[in-house]
Amino acid sequence: MQGTSPPVVQNNQFAILGDDAGDSSELECLMQADPQSTLGAASLIQVRGEVLGNYYEGGQDSKNSCHTDNQTSVTEFILLSLTDILEFRITLFGVFLAFFLLNLTGNISILVITILEKALHTPMYYFLGNIAFFDIFVSYVTVPKMLTDFFFLQKTISFNSCISQLHFFHFLAGSEVVLLTVMSYDRLIAIGNPLRYSSIISPTFCVILIFGSWVFGFLHSLLHTVLTAMLPYCGPNLVEHFFCDIKPLLKLACADTTLNQKILNILTGYLTCMAFLLTVISYVLIGRIILKMKTVEGRKRAISTCSGHLTVVILLYGTALFTYIRPATQDILDQDRGAAVLFTVVTPALNPIIYTLRNKEMKKAIRRVIKKLTL
Structure with missing residues (x-):
């Protein structure tokens, strides 16, 4: 066997x-x-x-x-690179750094001047000081991270930091949109009813308008932040953006984001469109008032008062409408990244120049402050 x-x-x-x-x-x-x-x-x-x-x-x-x-929950995200070519990274780093420093210099100067100069202690310049504050920090929450990422192959950001960045970005940007609308009303009263300006835009009413802008921006951002943070993230963690924003994060969620997308489009679109509509109405009325003015000097003064604000409004609202009221398709996300660079890097740096370029009172105040500092 x-x-x-x-x-x-x-x-x-x-x-x-x-x-x-x-x-x-x-x-x-x-x-x-x-x-x-x-x-x-x-x-x-x-x-x-x-x-x-x-x-x-x-x-x-x-x-x-x-x-x-x-x-498994995602603990960190990987941000998109602006470019993988070393020469371009160095060039873009220099450009972004220059705009960021220009932003800090210009907007901090506006804040200091409006505080030191008693002649600028008026509602218009209180509003302008708050706009300068928003411009400083809307760049501060995004640009420094973008600058450091130029030197790292793996551009990671923790989940909590990502959500915090998203919250503060929309908080500051939303507050600025509301405050710009308030400023258009302020300009309407200043040009259309200058004799009653002090009684209508009183210091108390000015504080209420500014505080209301902050609260509205905070609540608007808080809603989107909570809805975005509550989504499960268990798959890919590559954010198709240079910083954390709502639409790119919705694409990474392991759940149906239809409701989030609708809320984003409705609320953000409603906020932006209503703010822009109120601003347009204010400027239509301002235009009618200017056309009725009999003196050329009066027209020039009125136009110089409004031109800076109107330019900033067009840049800001145009970018916001272009970015946030459309669905999150790939081609649109590619376009949004360019708009986001304009919104976070370029516009905040140009705003101080735009506001002071034709503002005679601001120019005089700058000269007086420079003389005080040099003596």
Whole structure:
């Protein structure tokens, strides 16, 4: 009996291993065993049990692992690179840094001048000081991270930092949109009813308008922040943007984001459109008042008072409308990134120049402050 070969082993080694293991990588090793002996058959049977046991156990572990991975929350995100070409990175770093420093210099100067100069302690310049504050920090929450990312291949940001960046960006930007609308009303009263300006735009009413802008921007941002942060993120973590924003994060969520997208489009679109509409109405009325003025000097003064604000309004609202009231398709996201650079880097740096370029009172105040500092 010892010389008799087990026919099942001799004729079909796959019968011992079974169909499930016939395709496994261990099969080649098992085929080298001696099928002409009982010991070889016993060895094959023993190994078959081990292989199949490991196979099914490993398969189950693999499924559980996959299930666990699918439910694992993302702890950090990877931000998109502006460019992967070293020469371009150096050039863009210099350009972005120049705009950022110009932003800080110009807007901090406006803040300091409006505080030091008593002649500028009027509602118009209180509003302008708040706009300068918003412009400083809307860049501060995004641009420094973008600058440091020029020197890192892996541009990561933690989940909490990403959500915080999103919140403060929309808080500051939303507050600025509301305050710019308030400023258009302020300009309407100043040009259309200058004798009653102080009684209508009183210091108390001015504080209420400014505080209301901050509160409205905060609540608007808080809603979007909470809705975005509550979504599950368990898959890809590459944010298709240079900083954390709502639309790119919605694309990464492991859940249906239709409701989030609708709320974003409705609320942000409503806020932007209503603010822009009120601003347009104010400027239509201002235009009618200017056309009725009999003196050329009066018209020039009125236009110089409004031109800076109107330019900023066009830049800001145009970018906001272009970015946030459309669906998050790939082509549109590519366009949004360019608009976001304009909104966070370029516009805040140009605003101080725009506001002071034709503002005679601001120019005089700057000269007086420079004289005080140099003496």
